[in-house]
Amino acid sequence: xxxxxxxxxxxxxxxxxxxxxxxxxxxxxxxxxxxxxxxxxxxxxxxxxxxxxxxxxxxxxxxxxxxxxxxxxxxxxxxxxxxxxxxxxxxxxxxxx
Amino acid sequence: xxxxxxxxxxxxxxxxxxxxxxxxxxxxxxxxxxxxxxxxxxxxxxxxxxxxxxxxxxxxxxxxxxxxxxxxxxxxxxxxxxxxxxxxxxxxxxxxxxxxxxxxxxxxxxxxxxxxxxxxxxxxxx
Amino acid sequence: xxxxxxxxxxxxxxxxxxxxxxxxxxxxxxxxxxxxxxxxxxxxxxxxxxxxxxxxxxxxxxxxxxxxxxxxxxxxxxxxxxxxxxxxxxxxxxxxxxxxxxxxxxxxxxxxxxxxxxxxxxxxxxxxxxxxxxxxxxxxxxxxxxxxxxxxxxxxx
Numbered sequence: 001x002x003x004x005x006x007x008x009x010x011x012x013x014x015x016x017x018x019x020x021x022x023x024x025x026x027x028x029x030x031x032x033x034x035x036x037x038x039x040x041x042x043x044x045x046x047x048x049x050x051x052x053x054x055x056x057x058x059x060x061x062x063x064x065x066x067x068x069x070x071x072x073x074x075x076x077x078x079x080x081x082x083x084x085x086x087x088x089x090x091x092x093x094x095x096x097x
Numbered sequence: 098x099x100x101x102x103x104x105x106x107x108x109x110x111x112x113x114x115x116x117x118x119x120x121x122x123x124x125x126x127x128x129x130x131x132x133x134x135x136x137x138x139x140x141x142x143x144x145x146x147x148x149x150x151x152x153x154x155x156x157x158x159x160x161x162x163x164x165x166x167x168x169x170x171x172x173x174x175x176x177x178x179x180x181x182x183x184x185x186x187x188x189x190x191x192x193x194x195x196x197x198x199x200x201x202x203x204x205x206x207x208x209x210x211x212x213x214x215x216x217x218x219x220x221x222x223x
Numbered sequence: 224x225x226x227x228x229x230x231x232x233x234x235x236x237x238x239x240x241x242x243x244x245x246x247x248x249x250x251x252x253x254x255x256x257x258x259x260x261x262x263x264x265x266x267x268x269x270x271x272x273x274x275x276x277x278x279x280x281x282x283x284x285x286x287x288x289x290x291x292x293x294x295x296x297x298x299x300x301x302x303x304x305x306x307x308x309x310x311x312x313x314x315x316x317x318x319x320x321x322x323x324x325x326x327x328x329x330x331x332x333x334x335x336x337x338x339x340x341x342x343x344x345x346x347x348x349x350x351x352x353x354x355x356x357x358x359x360x361x362x363x364x365x366x367x368x369x370x371x372x373x374x375x376x377x378x379x380x
Binding site: 134136160173174178194 | 240286293298305312313314315332333334337340343356361
Binding site: 001002004005008009011012013014015016018019025027028030031032034035038039041042045046049054057058060061064065068071072075078079 | 106107110111113114115117118120121122124125130133134137140141144145148149151152155156161164165167168171172175176178179180182183186187189190192
């Protein structure tokens with residue numbers, strides 16, 4: 001049963017990587033990267049159970065946190081880099097108080 | 098008892114795997130970045146959570162199950178934050194969504210506060 | 224009071240993650256918790272927005288309800304994905320959030336995003352901009368069922 005879970009995760013990973021390679025925009029790639037991160041947590045968990053070493057889960061948790069930070073870093077870079085600098089920025093200042 | 102828990106976790110893991118794969122298929126099939134985000138959120142929510150719940154039934158009452166629940170909480174709280182940031186950044190970069198219908202200009206009913214003027218904020222005009 | 228709740232929660236988190244209960248590790252844990260709470264209070268994030276503990280009691284029933292909603296709409300989205308014709312009708316709409324507190328508003332916006340098929344793309348004051356993959360998703364949000372549920376959750380305490 002863990003073999004089933006692991007192979008499903010691997011198949012989904014393959015499709016996500018295909019999306020990351022095909023693009024076409026950078027946001028498609030970031031989205032695919034974020035999905036790969038989620039799938040990596042699941043892969044670590046199910047491989048941990050498959051090989052009888054569930055300690056892998058700690059690595060999975062850490063990986064999830066790093067994945068979140070990585071996604072934000074890339075998004076911030078592309079938001080304030082060349083791509084979107086001259087668009088009106090008024091939305092950020094008006095965030096909920 | 099053992100058998101029942103095993104059966105439940107079997108069903109949950111199989112269902113979770115199914116949703117994972119179909120979400121990934123959606124990631125390939127959908128036409129633009131916003132619709133792909135919906136497919137990815139199937140993976141992030143139902144697929145991942147069912148799979149992990151299935152593993153929780155395998156782990157039984159232990160610290161391991163608690164850690165698996167932490168993973169669920171992580172996805173539950175940070176998943177929407179990441180996809181919201183992604184959607185907003187994509188809109189900000191001026192990527193046009195494929196739309197069948199655009200209701201952004203509509204009057205929003207309800208509430209007692211005055212309507213904001215019709216200006217769209219942070220949304221590129223279509 | 225909030226700092227105390229935060230400290231207890233953090234220490235339970237430490238215990239759950241470590242799994243070793245020797246005196247040395249427990250002491251280190253207490254020190255870490257104290258440092259974290261100190262830093263958090265220096266940053267002024269231990270308030271009703273950063274740590275909405277009033278919502279804790281009402282949370283489990285809300286989460287259960289949200290899980291059911293997530294499951295329903297995930298099944299809908301999966302049907303769309305696996306349909307050979309790919310019957311999507313992407314719709315942008317704006318809905319009003321009637322929550323009073325910022326924690327309630329964040330809960331509503333995040334619940335919309337968490338539900339497959341709808342994503343909050345922007346917030347200005349109390350108007351949320353939402354992208355839905357099919358028209359029916361946008362219609363459901365405009366009907367305001369989830370908004371009402373979140374307001375009830377927020378006011379439960």
